[in-house]
Amino acid sequence: MAKLSQLPLYRQVMREVLAEIQAGTWREDEALPSEIDLGARFGVSQGTVRKALDELVVEDVLQRRQGVGTFVTGVRDYLAEAGFSSLTGDGSMAPSFELLGCVKIHAGEALAEMLGLRRGATLWQVRRLIRLQGRLIGLEEMLLPEAQFPVLDVRRIRELKCNLRALCWLDFGVRLKDGDLRLRAVGASAAEAKLLQVELNEPLLQLVRLARDFEGRPQMWSVAWIRTEQVAFEPPPGGTG
Amino acid sequence: MAKLSQLPLYRQVMREVLAEIQAGTWREDEALPSEIDLGARFGVSQGTVRKALDELVVEDVLQRRQGVGTFVTGVRDYLAEAGFSSLTGDGSMAPSFELLGCVKIHAGEALAEMLGLRRGATLWQVRRLIRLQGRLIGLEEMLLPEAQFPVLDVRRIRELKCNLRALCWLDFGVRLKDGDLRLRAVGASAAEAKLLQVELNEPLLQLVRLARDFEGRPQMWSVAWIRTEQVAFEPPPGGTG
DNA sequence: CAGTGGTCTAGACCACCGG
DNA sequence: CGGTGGTCTAGACCACTGT
Missing domain, CATH: 3.40.1410.10 (Chorismate lyase-like)
Structure with missing residues (x-):
């Protein structure tokens, strides 16, 4: 992934992931690909993917389960x-x-x-x-x-x-x-x-x-x-x- | 810094930094040493120091100013x-x-x-x-x-x-x-x-x-x-x- | 300009979970 | 056991700030 518009890579990864979620690629409570795989897909390292997912976890869009995977958070009330x-x-x-x-x-x-x-x-x-x-x-x-x-x-x-x-x-x-x-x-x-x-x-x-x-x-x-x-x-x- | 008691290194760094703050080593609104220097002092890499400081920023104990330094947050009401x-x-x-x-x-x-x-x-x-x-x-x-x-x-x-x-x-x-x-x-x-x-x-x-x-x-x-x-x-x- | 935080990599190893 | 997230490094470069 090339650096576009002054936006840090991990921000772009965030946007991509969010877009995929909104597009329904990964359903609620469904696991995303692993950090390594996502890195390969977007052409960035695992650390960068991780930073992106970190932010989405903070925003409560994703949840992690160690040893299992990263999941789309259900929409809560x-x-x-x-x-x-x-x-x-x-x-x-x-x-x-x-x-x-x-x-x-x-x-x-x-x-x-x-x-x-x-x-x-x-x-x-x-x-x-x-x-x-x-x-x-x-x-x-x-x-x-x-x-x-x-x-x-x-x-x-x-x-x-x-x-x-x-x-x-x-x-x-x-x-x-x-x-x-x-x-x-x-x-x-x-x-x-x-x-x-x-x-x-x-x-x-x-x-x-x-x-x-x-x-x-x-x-x-x-x-x-x-x-x-x-x-x-x-x-x-x-x-x- | 050796890994003690199953605690991740960055957690130990967090504790050290907090202790120093409580001990008054760095006063309110005073800059800490740079991430590199802290890493040298604690025997960890800049990335690890950064992760520790990240957490303290989230907890509102520290604040960062790009190009300037990392500061102890004033105690707010x-x-x-x-x-x-x-x-x-x-x-x-x-x-x-x-x-x-x-x-x-x-x-x-x-x-x-x-x-x-x-x-x-x-x-x-x-x-x-x-x-x-x-x-x-x-x-x-x-x-x-x-x-x-x-x-x-x-x-x-x-x-x-x-x-x-x-x-x-x-x-x-x-x-x-x-x-x-x-x-x-x-x-x-x-x-x-x-x-x-x-x-x-x-x-x-x-x-x-x-x-x-x-x-x-x-x-x-x-x-x-x-x-x-x-x-x-x-x-x-x-x-x- | 020098020094700081901010980003990124490639690779390594650990801790945990499920089959 | 293999695959996942979690941690860590050494080094690199960028972006910003103050002087």
């Missing part, structure tokens, strides 16, 4: 990755989800700007309930441009356990990367209070995220409201994925 | 590193702090257990106000074992702009590493309401952190309450430091 720790006792638990609905809406000015769309663009609004050991603890609303994801099937969403990032990847070939998380404490509005079965103005933890594809284009805006009377929220490590 | 973004307009701002007080208290059962101390152990309780462009937005309470940090001087705390991690490092040689953050939305109690000038039960974002030294011993417990009517909280990248 941000909230499913997060921990919820009970205030009494230290155990950290994983949430489950229940699809509430999936409808088309039109972007207001603020939303359109955040997603880089024109005002009034059609969006998918997907809402899900968040449960912890069966107990209702939260609500999340996700918005995606309909132009990018023309068909969202309720059955399919349920099949993937409400993991929209997996859906974007498996059905549309778009790998999303979470941007920075923004947090607030807010009082429950009437709608939230009803859905979450809490009093009006009950404090709720609000999580706002903007996910982008690997080219940096915004693709999914999401807001979650979490009841934290009984549990604390622990952001997943890394912050991005 | 978790909240000072975090961003606060206004809900109107995207600018992210850094907070400032005001020391409220510094007194000795005695650990209750829960606190003692979390800090690995006996019940009733003496603790320093340090409280500070958090301001954003002068506006009061939060309150933080930090607890440290008095046995580990016998003298906490109010003047000194103010001098370091309420950065207790810097104080622990500079005055006691203890480098703290933040553990996972836990978040909740809570209603303001009477005490918090008064200090933060909000209504009783006003929703506040609660941040709980446990910082440990590099041997993993808990050393600082802290709880912060943030007003998020006007701003959102953005956790600093990495989560640890």
